[in-house]
Amino acid sequence: MATGAYPDLFAELLGRDSAETRGKIAHAWAQLFEGDSASERVYYPAGGDMGYVEDIANGDVRTEGMSYGMMIAVQLDRRDVFDRIWRWARTHMRFGAGPHAGYFAWHCTPRGDVIDSTAASDGEEWFATALCIAASRWSDGAPAYEAGARDILHAMLHKDSDPGRGSVTNMFDGAAKLVVFVPARGANMFTDPSYQLPHFYELWARHAPEDAPFWHAAAESSRVLLRRSADEHTGLSPDYAAFDGTPLGGRGGAHGDFRFDAWRVAMNLGMDWVWCRTAPWEQEQADRMLAFFRSQGVDAYVNEFTLDGKPLGADHSTGLVAANAVAALAATVDWRRDFVRALWEANVPRGRYRYYDGMLYMLALLEVSGNFRAYETQGEGGAR
Numbered sequence: 001m002a003t004g005a006y007p008d009l010f011a012e013l014l015g016r017d018s019a020e021t022r023g024k025i026a027h028a029w030a031q032l033f034e035g036d037s038a039s040e041r042v043y044y045p046a047g048g049d050m051g052y053v054e055d056i057a058n059g060d061v062r063t064e065g066m067s068y069g070m071m072i073a074v075q076l077d078r079r080d081v082f083d084r085i086w087r088w089a090r091t092h093m094r095f096g097a098g099p100h101a102g103y104f105a106w107h108c109t110p111r112g113d114v115i116d117s118t119a120a121s122d123g124e125e126w127f128a129t130a131l132c133i134a135a136s137r138w139s140d141g142a143p144a145y146e147a148g149a150r151d152i153l154h155a156m157l158h159k160d161s162d163p164g165r166g167s168v169t170n171m172f173d174g175a176a177k178l179v180v181f182v183p184a185r186g187a188n189m190f191t192d193p194s195y196q197l198p199h200f201y202e203l204w205a206r207h208a209p210e211d212a213p214f215w216h217a218a219a220e221s222s223r224v225l226l227r228r229s230a231d232e233h234t235g236l237s238p239d240y241a242a243f244d245g246t247p248l249g250g251r252g253g254a255h256g257d258f259r260f261d262a263w264r265v266a267m268n269l270g271m272d273w274v275w276c277r278t279a280p281w282e283q284e285q286a287d288r289m290l291a292f293f294r295s296q297g298v299d300a301y302v303n304e305f306t307l308d309g310k311p312l313g314a315d316h317s318t319g320l321v322a323a324n325a326v327a328a329l330a331a332t333v334d335w336r337r338d339f340v341r342a343l344w345e346a347n348v349p350r351g352r353y354r355y356y357d358g359m360l361y362m363l364a365l366l367e368v369s370g371n372f373r374a375y376e377t378q379g380e381g382g383a384r
Contacts, residue, residue, distance in 0.1 A: 003277050006370035009328055013337040014344060021369045024344070028365055029076065031348045032358045033069075040348075042355050043069055043081065044110070050091065051084035052110060055355045060107045060115060063093060063123020068359045070130040075366050075373065079138055082130070086148070088112070089127070099166040102155025103183065121156075121171045121179050122195045128152040129200045132207045136375040146207065153208045159183065176243040177214065177221040190248055193229045193237040194264035198222040199275035203374055223272070223279050226265065231307040235289030237265040238307060247307060257312060258305045263323045263360065270329035271367055275374055286330035290339060293324055298338045318349050319357040322364035329368065340368060 010016040033043040042065070045051045053065035066089050073082035092112035093104040104127070106120035131149035135142040156171040167185045172178065179195045180188040198219035205212035205219075228245025230237045238247035239255035239262050247256040255261075266289060273282045292309060293301050303320045304312035325343035328336035343364055349357035366372040 003275060006274060006373055007329065008370040009325075009336075009340045009368045010344060011369075013328075013340050016344070021365075025076070025365050025369065025371070028348045028358075028362050029072075029078075031350075032354070032362055033081065039350055040354070042358055043085075045084065046088060046110075049084060050088040051081060052088045053085065053355075053359075054110055055107075057352050057355065059110070061088075061093075061110055061112075062107045063089070063104045063120055063127065064106075065355060065359060066093070067123050067126030067130060068363065071126055071133075072359075072362050072366065074130050074134045074137060075371060077137070079134075079141075082134060086131075090148075099162075099164060099168040101162075102151060102159070103168070119171070119183055121181065121183060122192070124152050124156055124171060125179065125195065125197055125200060128156070129197075129203060132203055133373075133375050135207070149204075149207055153204055153211065156183075157211055157214065172214075172218060173243065177218045178225055178243055179218075179222070181240060190240055190242050191225065192239060192261055193226060193241050194239075194261045194268065196222040196226050196265075196268055197272075198226075198268075199272040199374075202276055203376060206376060219276075223282075226269065227279075227281055227285065230265070230285055230289070231309075233288075234292040234305070234307065234309045235285050236292065236305055236307050236309070237262045256307070258307060259312075260303070260319075260356070263303070263317075263320045266323040266327035267360070267364065267367065270326035271372065273330035274367075282330045283332050286327045287333050290324060290327055290331050290333065290336060294335060294338070298342055317357055318346050319360040321346050322357075322360040326364050326367045343368060 010021050031040045033041060035041040043051060043053050052061045053069040055062050055065055066085055069085045070082050092108050095101050095103055100117055103119035104123055105114040105117050106123060107115050128149045131145045135145035159165050159168055159170045169183045169185060169188045171180060171183045173180055178191050181190055181192050201215045201219040205215040225245055229241040236258040238257060239259045240248040242248055249256045269282045269286050300316060302311045302313050303315050303317040321342050324339045328339050349361055
């Protein structure tokens with residue numbers, strides 16, 4: 001951690017030059033962060049010094065989207081937007097006291113009213129990592145960003161030692177060394193494969209050295225979970241899984257299938273390979289998964305399946321197109337180029353469902369172009 005090498009598949013596989021790619025990323029940013037309020041943007045300034053990312057279809061603000069917005073901003077060196085989003089999250093979502101202290105309410109209204117005080121583990125994972133990167137990239141703000149990251153990482157791992165925590169638990173299971181679905185009794189007994197971010201945990205070990213052995217162990221456990229939970233033939237992962245990788249049915253059995261959360265597993269495989277390059281099986285799994293989607297038609301596959309490959313709908317989604325292009329970073333097959341091309345040719349999402357599709361699209365542009373960096377090694381613009 002970290003390799004310090006960030007391949008640009010748009011250049012390598014499609015022959016696109018850096019100016020074209022910069023233009024595509026700038027266009028996506030302009031639409032999703034600065035575009036028309038009714039049909040294009042998902043980021044909205046609020047007050048004099050804050051801003052939020054809205055899930056347009058549901059009319060709420062989620063830690064998922066807020067942390068994605070911060071990550072996109074730090075990767076693009078947009079500290080103004082990063083600070084606005086972080087300030088809104090701290091003001092409206094973070095609990096300073098009580099059982100949830102140190103955690104963030106997973107969704108609020110755009111006015112900042114808490115809808116549900118429960119935390120969603122992926123939001124804290126992305127918040128912490130965006131702050132670690134900001135501390136490396138923006139030296140004059142490093143102490144504050146570093147402190148913010150360390151506060152989150154401490155809460156995630158040490159909530160169980162707090163006598164006033166009630167039913168609130170750690171975000172990582174101490175025995176399995178895996179992130180839990182929700183840090184609350186009952187919902188902390190299983191995980192979500194798309195929450196497995198081993199490359200993030202390796203980064204955390206540098207920023208929270210007192211817990212470094214756990215974070216390194218969590219990275220290895222996370223990789224094992226990613227491998228075990230994927231179908232051996234299709235490479236598809238479920239939305240939810242037991243700690244041993246067994247798919248879970250959830251409500252009505254739906255979350256044992258490959259659905260919207262599970263799209264992101266492809267991104268996690270691709271980026272763990274780029275940042276860490278310690279698990280060669282990730283290449284095999286990426287090849288297997290992309291082979292399945294190729295069999296369904298690269299430009300036509302639907303967005304939900306049973307794990308053994310039976311379609312569960314008829315929609316073709318830009319978010320999944322984006323995620324699969326990131327898997328090409330780990331894949332070895334020649335035709336991975338087709339998935340990168342599909343992302344290049346996709347339009348920036350608009351309309352009611354632009355939030356999730358748009359965030360994955362924006363992240364994928366950065367990841368596939370080599371512009372999603374750990375900023376932890378010499379030559380990355382923020383050596384530690």
